[in-house]
Amino acid sequence: xxxxxxxxxxxxxGKPMILHVLENLxxxxxxxxxxxxxxxxxxxxxxxxxxxxEFAVQDPxxxxxxxxxxxxxxLDRFDGDVLVTCADIPLVRAETLRRLLDEHWAxxxxxxxxxxxxxxxxxxxxxxxxxxxxxxxxxEEKEADDAIRAVREINxxxxxxxxxxxxxxxxxxxxxxxxxELYLTDVIAVLRSHGQxxxxxxxxxxxxxxxxxxxxxxxxxxxxxxxxxxxxxxxxGVTMIDPPSTFIDGTxxxxxxxxxxxxxxxxxxxxVGARCTIGPNCFLENSSLGDGCTLSVGxxxxxxxxxxxxxxxxxxxxxxxSTLADRVRVGSYTEIVxxxxxxxxxxxxxxYLGDATLGEDVNIGAGTVTCNxxxxxxxxxxxxxxxxxxxxxxxxxxxxVGEGAYVAAGSVITQDVPPGSLAIARERQxxxxxxxxxxxxxxxxxxxx
Numbered sequence: 001x002x003x004x005x006x007x008x009x010x011x012x013x014g015k016p017m018i019l020h021v022l023e024n025l026x027x028x029x030x031x032x033x034x035x036x037x038x039x040x041x042x043x044x045x046x047x048x049x050x051x052x053x054e055f056a057v058q059d060p061x062x063x064x065x066x067x068x069x070x071x072x073x074x075l076d077r078f079d080g081d082v083l084v085t086c087a088d089i090p091l092v093r094a095e096t097l098r099r100l101l102d103e104h105w106a107x108x109x110x111x112x113x114x115x116x117x118x119x120x121x122x123x124x125x126x127x128x129x130x131x132x133x134x135x136x137x138x139x140e141e142k143e144a145d146d147a148i149r150a151v152r153e154i155n156x157x158x159x160x161x162x163x164x165x166x167x168x169x170x171x172x173x174x175x176x177x178x179x180x181e182l183y184l185t186d187v188i189a190v191l192r193s194h195g196q197x198x199x200x201x202x203x204x205x206x207x208x209x210x211x212x213x214x215x216x217x218x219x220x221x222x223x224x225x226x227x228x229x230x231x232x233x234x235x236x237g238v239t240m241i242d243p244p245s246t247f248i249d250g251t252x253x254x255x256x257x258x259x260x261x262x263x264x265x266x267x268x269x270x271x272v273g274a275r276c277t278i279g280p281n282c283f284l285e286n287s288s289l290g291d292g293c294t295l296s297v298g299x300x301x302x303x304x305x306x307x308x309x310x311x312x313x314x315x316x317x318x319x320x321x322s323t324l325a326d327r328v329r330v331g332s333y334t335e336i337v338x339x340x341x342x343x344x345x346x347x348x349x350x351x352y353l354g355d356a357t358l359g360e361d362v363n364i365g366a367g368t369v370t371c372n373x374x375x376x377x378x379x380x381x382x383x384x385x386x387x388x389x390x391x392x393x394x395x396x397x398x399x400x401v402g403e404g405a406y407v408a409a410g411s412v413i414t415q416d417v418p419p420g421s422l423a424i425a426r427e428r429q430x431x432x433x434x435x436x437x438x439x440x441x442x443x444x445x446x447x448x449x
Contacts, residue, residue, distance in 0.1 A: 006040035008087035013225040014249025020090035027094035036067045063181025078163045086157045088212045103201045104160040110196035114158035116203040124154035135198040138185035142178045156209040359385030367392040
């Protein structure tokens with residue numbers, strides 16, 4: 001992957017690849033989950049610190065069979081079934097794992113494999129069957145002859161074993177002649193030679209078992225994963241005007257009857273209520289919208305919350321843990337930063353509200369700015385309910401505008417405004433007649449123009 005990030009932690013649709021795998025294992029009822037870690041294991045262990053997984057260390061890495069051997073001490077006296085899978089095949093669905101388990105139990109098999117048919121199986125181990133169709137072995141490509149390389153049925157790296165038989169068979173496998181590694185795939189031939197039955201289940205879709213070993217394969221996996229997310233949401237009642245241009249992470253929740261226009265991005269832990277309309281090219285990250293919100297073109301929200309029936313945009317920016325109560329309106333080119341706005345308030349044009357607290361039904365005129373930073377520290381502005389701030393007002397924090405107060409357009413407010421009062425802080429207008437003609441030396445400006 002050519003990355004400083006441990007491969008299992010590289011994001012896929014908003015969460016690390018390994019979390020896709022672990023969540024599916026939870027869905028199928030795994031009682032315990034053991035993660036075998038090797039390179040950059042400190043990153044993986046730290047990322048999963050709040051979860052319930054156990055860890056086994058493989059150092060140095062000597063193959064997939066050796067990886068399972070490294071977990072053997074955690075399986076001592078365990079008499080159940082062990083499902084073995086890989087952190088870099090994140091698209092295998094829980095339904096597929098259930099089907100694999102059901103076949104394993106129904107057949108009473110010692111081992112059951114998940115396979116797939118690939119048009120171009122290059123790079124994968126091949127499934128070898130006898131004349132009756134029974135699985136006899138798995139041969140890695142580097143160990144295969146031309147006849148075996150022509151086989152299109154591949155090993156996906158997902159298996160179910162009866163634990164005692166697996167641990168016993170691991171004692172019989174030997175390092176490969178080519179790489180000197182212990183292959184877990186060799187366990188299949190060992191079990192077969194001891195008279196044990198081997199079953200196999202084919203994945204419904206070959207794309208489901210794609211391995212992610214470089215950025216090209218990561219992009220392929222992203223496309224498949226996002227297609228699944230979009231299909232699930234649309235079947236749950238969400239309308240997407242142009243699904244391929246709509247990017248939604250797997251951690252996003254959206255209510256029914258919400259409409260997403262082209263180019264919408266919903267990333268991270270977003271929650272969108274019912275009956276919302278999110279316009280073209282809107283961007284939400286780790287944010288939430290209540291029911292009935294409307295976002296016009298280009299609205300951006302990061303790490304913030306809006307309650308019900310809010311209206312945002314076009315081209316506004318709400319960020320850094322701001323909160324908007326019901327029916328708040330934030331208009332074109334307005335930026336809201338670390339600010340709480342009360343119900344029914346509005347800032348519709350070209351304003352900046354930083355480190356502010358607004359009450360209910362406050363009107364913020366076009367071009368209003370809260371000057372929250374003096375070069376050393378951020379200071380708060382409080383604008384109480386039912387206040388009216390005129391256009392191009394500058395509120396130099398820390399400052400408070402009392403309930404029901406008015407601030408005249410063009411004012412620079414440096415002191416608190418008492419409730420119910422009018423604050424005017426601007427120089428009286430002076431008009432000098434005939435100034436333009438005299439400045440130009442008496443020439444006729446209009447004729448020259």
